Amino acid sequence: MIDKFRENALAALAPIPSGATLAVGGFGSSGRPDTLLDTLCDLDLRDLHVIVNNVGGDFTGIGRLLAEGRLRRVTASFPVLPDFYTEYFAGRVEFELIPQGTLAERLRAGGAGIAAFYTPSGAGTMLSDGTFPLGYRPDGEVATHIPAKEHREFGGREHVLEYGIVADFALVKASQGDRKGNLRFRLSARNFNPLAAMSGRYTFAEVEHLVATGDLAPDDIHLPGVFVDEVLLKSELSPRLGVMTRRSA
C-alpha cells in the first residue's frame, strides 16, 4: 500500500547529506516550504547547493543557512536578502545567476529527461558570455565566472544552450496533498513548486491540508504523486519568529 505521509519532518529529512543539491519551490514567501526549510536548518548540514528563485527577505530558512555559512552555491534569478550579496562578494557563497524563465525551464527539463535546450533568454548578455562572476576570493578578486554558454542561431535569432537541472532533493509546498503524494496548489503559490518537485531525485512536499485519497479528483490534481516521495504537514509554527543569527567569525 502506498502511504507517503510522514508525521516527523526531522526524521524524514535526516537522510539529506552535506553537499547535497536542493531545488526549492516558492516565489518570495508565496508557496515557500517554510516547515521543510526550518527543519533543514535544524539538521547539521554544510556545503549545500540551493536552487531557488529568491533568497528570502529574512534570517529564517535559506536566509538562516546563509547566515550560518552552510551554503556552497545558490542558483537563483532574484536574491532579495542584502546579506546574500555580502556573503557572495566576500567569497563565502557562489552565485549562479540565471534568468527566471530559464530557471523554471531548467527544473522542468531536468525532471522531464531533457538534458539541455536552446532559449533566446540571456543571449548576448553577461549571463551567457562568461563574464559574470560565479564566485569571489576573500580578497575581493573574482575567483571563477559562470562559464560562457554555447550560442546558436535559430530562425535568425541567437539562442543559448541551457542544461536541465536534476537536484538530489526537492522541497516544495502545496495547498492540498493526499497519501499517494498527489498535490494541488493554490493561486500564485503554485509558481516554481511543480517544477522543483519534478527536478528532485527525491521530493518532499509540505502541505497545508492532508486530504483523504480520492478527495482530489483526477482532473483537479496539479502534480501527480509520481513526482513526490514524502508528504508532510505544514507546521503551525512556521514561519517561526527566528532569532537573527549571524556568522560568528
Next chain:
Amino acid sequence: MTQTAVFEQISGRSRDGIAQRLAADLRDGFVVNLGVGIPLLVPKYVPPDVEVILHAENGVLGMGPLAAPGHEDPDLTDAGKQPVTLITGAAIVDSSLSFAVVRGGHLDVTVLGALQVSGRGDLANWYVPGQNPAVGGAMDLVAGAREVWVAMEHVDRAGRPKIVQRCTFPLTGRGVVTRIYTDLAVFHIVSGELRLTECAPGVTPEAIRERTGVPFVET
C-alpha cells in the same frame, strides 16, 4: 554649471502622462506584462473600450488591481511580491508555463523601464555595476515578447541622454526594443532604425535632438 542648464528648460509629459500616452496605443485583447516604475502606472489609463490581460511572471494571467487593505491573500501576489487581485476569467499557471507564454510569443507587449536604450534597440535595465545583481524575468521578457515598449524619462538625473549610440550598462537584450515613450517623445525602432514618430506637446524635434545621444529619423 550642470549640463542640463545648457539647454533651455522644457517641460514634457509627467510620469503619469507618459503612461497615459503609452496606454492609448494598447489594443483590445492584448496580453501585456508590466515592469516596475512608470509601466505600473499604465493600467489606470487603459481606455474604457480596450480590454487587456495583464500577465505577471509568477504565473498570473488576468491580474487586477492591488488587494485592498485587509483583503490581502499571501497565495496571490504580483511579480513584485505585492498582494493583488484577479479579474473575472483570470487563470493561474506554474512558472514554466508562465514563461512559455513569454518566450513563445503569446505576450503581445511588455512595458519596461530602462537605464539606457540604444538607437538600434539594445536594452540595458537589469544591473548597475557596483550594485547587487539580480535579473528576475527581464531577459526572458525582452527575448520573448512580440513587442518591447520602454517607458522612461528622456534623460537621467544628471541630464545625460538615456537613448544612446551604445549602451554602457550591461545589456538585457540586443535589438529588442520596438518603441520608446518618454516625457518628450515617442520613437519607433524599425529594422534597427530609430524613428521619431511624435513630439510631446510643446516640444520641438530640435529639443529632442539635443537630449538624444544618437541620430534619429523624423517621420
